Amino acid sequence: MSDFNTTDFTNPSTFILLGxxxxxVAHVWISIPFCTMYAIAVLGNFTILFIVKREPSLHGPMYYFLCMLAGSDLVISTSIVPKTLNIFWFNSREIDFSACLTQMYFVQCFSVMASGILLAMAFDRYIAICDPLRHSTILTNHRVAKIGLALLLRSSVLVMPNPILARQWPYCRTNIIPHTYCDGMAVVKLACADIRVSSYYGLFLAFLVTGVDVFFISVSYIQILRVIFRLPAKDARLKAFRTCGSHLFIFLTFCIPSMFSNLTHRFGQNVPLHFHVLIANMYLLLPPMLNPIIYGVWTEQIRNRLFWLFTCKGT
Incomplete structure (x- = not known):
C-alpha cells in the first residue's frame, strides 16, 4: 500500500478505499450488520413500493411521498453498500476516478432529496391535521408530482458543483481515501490545492439547504403538536400522535447523524477516524432500513395490507 502514498500525479485514474x-482485521465482522441493514432496506422499501402500487386506497399524497422516500433510500444505500461489501469480503479497494465522483454525486444528491421529501411529508401532515377540509384540494396528485420533480431538480442542480469542483483539483499527494465510499470531503481533502470553495459549498448545502428544511420541518411539527393538544377526544389525539410520530422519528434519525457527520469532517480533528467512518455509514444506512419498518408498523393501512398479503399467501 505504500506505493500509493507518494505518487506524482494530478489526475488519478483510480482511488483506493481503505474501508x-x-x-x-474486523472487516468481515463489520460486514455482517452492513449486509443485514442493506438486505432489510432493499426488501422493506421494495415492499412499500409494491403495496402502494397494488392498493388503490393508498394512492394519496402521503403514500406518494413515502414512495419517493423509498426510491431515494434505495438509490443511497445501493450507491455505497455493494462496493463497501466488496472491500470487506474481497479486499477490492480500487475505484475508478469517474466512478468515485459519480458515487459521491449520487449519495449527496439523493441525501438532499431525502431531506426535501421529509419536508414535503411534514407539509402534508400539517395540512392533514391543521386544515383537513382543504387537504384534497391543496395536495392534488398533479401538485404532488410537481413537488417531487421540483425536489429532484433542486437536489440535482445544487449538488452538481461538488463533483465538478472535485474533478478540477490536482491530486498530487495520495489517492488513498480513508473511507468505505467516496465521501465528498474525504475525496476533496486529498487535493493539493486550496479547497476552501468546496468546503464552504459543502457547508452551504449542509446548513443553508438541509438546515432550512430542518427549520421548516420543525415549525410544521410545532404547529401540528399545538393542534393535537387542543383536540378534545383522547382517541383523536393518540391517532394524530401515531401518524406524526413516525415522521418525527424518521426526521430525527436522518438529521442528527447527518449533522454530526458534516461537523466532524470539518471540525472534529480529535474524533477517531474509524468512529467517523462508521457514523457516516450509519447516517446513510439506518434511515433506509428504518423507514419501511416504522411506516409498516405505525401506518395502519400499510400494516393491514401487508398482513392481508401474507395471510392470503399462507392460505
Missing amino acids: VPGLE
Missing part, C-alpha cells in the same frame, strides 16, 4: 481505517 474502516484501524479496523481492517
Whole structure:
C-alpha cells in the first residue's frame, strides 16, 4: 500500500478505499450488520413500493411521498453498500476516478432529496391535521408530482458543483481515501490545492439547504403538536400522535447523524477516524432500513395490507 502514498500525479485514474481505517482485521465482522441493514432496506422499501402500487386506497399524497422516500433510500444505500461489501469480503479497494465522483454525486444528491421529501411529508401532515377540509384540494396528485420533480431538480442542480469542483483539483499527494465510499470531503481533502470553495459549498448545502428544511420541518411539527393538544377526544389525539410520530422519528434519525457527520469532517480533528467512518455509514444506512419498518408498523393501512398479503399467501 505504500506505493500509493507518494505518487506524482494530478489526475488519478483510480482511488483506493481503505474501508474502516484501524479496523481492517474486523472487516468481515463489520460486514455482517452492513449486509443485514442493506438486505432489510432493499426488501422493506421494495415492499412499500409494491403495496402502494397494488392498493388503490393508498394512492394519496402521503403514500406518494413515502414512495419517493423509498426510491431515494434505495438509490443511497445501493450507491455505497455493494462496493463497501466488496472491500470487506474481497479486499477490492480500487475505484475508478469517474466512478468515485459519480458515487459521491449520487449519495449527496439523493441525501438532499431525502431531506426535501421529509419536508414535503411534514407539509402534508400539517395540512392533514391543521386544515383537513382543504387537504384534497391543496395536495392534488398533479401538485404532488410537481413537488417531487421540483425536489429532484433542486437536489440535482445544487449538488452538481461538488463533483465538478472535485474533478478540477490536482491530486498530487495520495489517492488513498480513508473511507468505505467516496465521501465528498474525504475525496476533496486529498487535493493539493486550496479547497476552501468546496468546503464552504459543502457547508452551504449542509446548513443553508438541509438546515432550512430542518427549520421548516420543525415549525410544521410545532404547529401540528399545538393542534393535537387542543383536540378534545383522547382517541383523536393518540391517532394524530401515531401518524406524526413516525415522521418525527424518521426526521430525527436522518438529521442528527447527518449533522454530526458534516461537523466532524470539518471540525472534529480529535474524533477517531474509524468512529467517523462508521457514523457516516450509519447516517446513510439506518434511515433506509428504518423507514419501511416504522411506516409498516405505525401506518395502519400499510400494516393491514401487508398482513392481508401474507395471510392470503399462507392460505
